[in-house]
Amino acid sequence: MxxxxxxxxxxxxxxxxxxxxxxxxxxxxxxxxxxxxxxxRVRLGHYSVTKDFVDLLLRFQQGKCAICGVSNTAQRAMDIDHDHACCPGRRSCGKCVRGLVCSSCNFHGLGWYEALPAELRTLGLLNAYLSDPPARRLRRELT
Structure with a gap:
């Protein structure tokens, strides 16, 4: 009005x-x-998730980046990470959302790491995140 x-x-x-x-x-x-x-609304629509799901995931991650563990103290929302191999288009199906990560981990960590050949992916922290991301664990708890 x-x-x-x-x-x-x-x-x-x-x-x-x-x-x-x-x-x-x-x-x-x-x-x-x-x-x-x-x-x-545009951001959530791009990843096919609801605000309630993102809020629940952030609580599940204890308000921290799923990779480095830094608390989300900035005004900027955490990045929604998803598996780019799942959805070929510009939008995510929502099922491939892996977790909430800080922009440093998203742009400087995951993007670089996932571009490496499999034999060079030797960082345990990133491998653990990619093999069983928080969103997958949360969905298991909800079912």
Whole structure:
């Protein structure tokens, strides 16, 4: 609902100025979600997971990166890691989501490590994460 340039976000329920919303196409009408909530919806949709699942996974991981164990103290959300070999397109099926990792582990660790030939993948910490990731363990507990 719009009142005097203030809009209620369907995601967070907060009333924010129009500048906090992206316009929809040529009409210029604001999206129903503020920019941060819309970005989170797009991110979750990309990985085919719900906010509830990500929140549960973060609690399961005790608020820490699934690889290095650093606590998520930054304002930025942890990266959602998934097995790129599972889904050929740009989106994930959701079943291949492995865990929540910090951006350093995601970009500088996993990407590099998974590109190595199998005989060079000798890091126990990363092998343990890849062989039985937190999301898989969580799903086993939920069933």
């Amino acid at each position: 719009i009142r005097r340039g203030i809009v209620e976000c369907r995601g967070c329920g907060k009333y924010k100025p129009l500048s906090e919303y992206s316009p929809i196409g040529a009409s210029g009408a604001p999206r129903p979600y503020c920019k941060p909530c819309n970005a989170e």
